[in-house]
Amino acid sequence: MTTTGAGFRSTAEEQRERITVAALGVFADKGLHATPVADVATAAGVSPAYVFRLFAGKVGLFVAAVDRCYEQVAQVLSTAVRAGAAEDPAARLDAMTAAYVELIRDRSLIMIQVHAQSACDVPEVRDAVHRGLARVVETVTRDSGADPVAVQRFLAYGQLCHLVVQADLDPADGGWAQTITAGIAHAP
Amino acid sequence: MTTTGAGFRSTAEEQRERITVAALGVFADKGLHATPVADVATAAGVSPAYVFRLFAGKVGLFVAAVDRCYEQVAQVLSTAVRAGAAEDPAARLDAMTAAYVELIRDRSLIMIQVHAQSACDVPEVRDAVHRGLARVVETVTRDSGADPVAVQRFLAYGQLCHLVVQADLDPADGGWAQTITAGIAHAP
DNA sequence: GTGGTTACTGATCGGTCAGTCACAAAGCAG
DNA sequence: CTGCTTTGTGACTGACCGATCAGTAACCAC
Structure with missing residues (x-):
């Protein structure tokens, strides 16, 4: 490394970055x-051996991907509310909901959350989920200004979103599927 | 088998039953x-070889457990609304919600649902989830008499319940955790 | 050049696990 | 008893996969 300054990203760090992004997509x-x-x-585009060198085992790699996921989710929600000109908390939450539903298009961010929840018996994964949820909840609470009850409702429908994506629910599957997916556009 | 009558359960069928119950608990x-x-x-209490004899591979065993899970969930919800003397749909849904929250005590039925969602990339599992969701939604819709929007809300908060159980969220973890778990008793 | 650090990989090992198969034991029919 | 069916298992295998390690190639400092 030629210019070793504070915050400089070495090539190894760049690779860690690229591998984390790839991991998010593949684990999803x-x-x-x-x-x-x-x-x-x-x-x-690297060898398996190198992945193990840059990350603390398979779990460490997965955790990095999960952390990245929640980071992106928080950013998407934050951006959504800043972009819109909504003034009251309810409208801001609506903007966030719309943005989250929009995430369905790229299923990765949604699906890896479900996988992470399912792997919560692994302590490191559980911790990552806690970190991520804390981050998202705090972001939503702060940026929307909504009360806890409304935020909880937002989260509940977010979880329903996960179910729709993960189980690949289609309104055409019947009345029960329409009940679940109502209001959650399902664009294939 | 001595008395081969219609509907009689052979010993093999009994074992399938016992193994399915065990599988639900272990897979959870x-x-x-x-x-x-x-x-x-x-x-x-049987040999692995015998399990493979009675079920169509590991996936077949898992699917049997998942089917059983949704069956029990539907039954619990149905029983809850029949037991209570609630007359209007909203009150009946509340009774169901209370019953579902009560399921947290035995985490198996909740946790295996999350694992099943996570394994939806396996077609057989996905089908089992669809079957199960159809059954639950239809049961709730019929027995509560609530409109689809209310049923959807019930399901959304059910999913939130899954998150709380699976990630082992504790209100003591901070404000964010209180936001998520509010109203969902967390009895350890 | 020489010495040292860093990026990266091929080869391999050890363990785990889904699934199979030949066989045993128990019941029952005749 | 003899033969057939059903319940059940021990022993095995083939494949996969997480993880390691020795080693190579490139870059840089001097």
């Missing part, structure tokens, strides 16, 4: 236990 | 991919 498909590290390595 | 801990079939076999 099948989750922690059903995804070989080799798949992530291939997607990132 | 770590999910499909992180649970060896041997663990289920041990819990059921």
Whole structure:
């Protein structure tokens, strides 16, 4: 490294970055236990050995991806409310809801959350989920100005969103599916 | 079998039953991919080989457990509304919500649902989730008499319940955790 | 050049686990 | 008893996969 300054990102750090992004996409498909590290390595264009060198085992890699996921989610929600000119808390929450539903288009951010919840028996994953939820809840609360009850409702419908995406629910599946997916656009 | 009559359950069928129950409990801990079939076999007191004889592979076993789970959930909700003397749909939904929250005590039925959602990339699992959701939604809709919007809200908060249980959220974790868990008693 | 650090990989190992198969034991029919 | 069916298992295997390690290539300082 030529210019070693504070905050400079070495090539290794860049790779960690790229691999984390790749991991988010790959883990989103099948989750922690059903995804070989080799798949992530291939997607990132490096060897599996190098992935293990840059991350603390498979779990460390997964945690990095989950952290990144929640980071992005918080950012999306924050951006959504700043972009809109909504004044009252309810309208701001609506803007956030719309933005979250929009996330369905790229399913990765949604799906990896479900996989992370499912892998909460692994302590490191559980901690990452806690960190992520704290971040999201605090972001939503602060940026929307809504009361806790409204924020909780926002989160509940977010979870319903996860179910729709993960189980690939389609209103055409019947009345029960329409009940679940109502208001949640399902664009394939 | 001595008395072969219609509807009679052979010993093999009884074992299938016992193994399914054991599977529900064991899979609830770590999910499909992180649970060896041997663990289920041990819990059921049979050999792994026999489990493979009675079920169509590991996935078949998991699906049986998931089906059983949704069956029990639907039954619990149905019973709750029949037991109470609630007359209007809203009160009946409240009774169901209370019953569902009560399910947290035995975390198995909640946790296996999250694991099943996470394993929806396996077609058989996805189908089982669809079957289960259809059953639950139809039961709730019929027995509560509530409109689809109210039923959807019931489901959304049910999903929030899953998150609380799976991530082992505790109000003591901070304000964010209180926001999420408000109204959902967390009895350890 | 030489010495040192860093980026990266091929080869491999050890363990786990889904699934199979040949076989045993128990019941029952005749 | 003999033969057939059903319940049940021990022993095995083939494949996969997480993790390691020795080693190579590139870059840089001097």
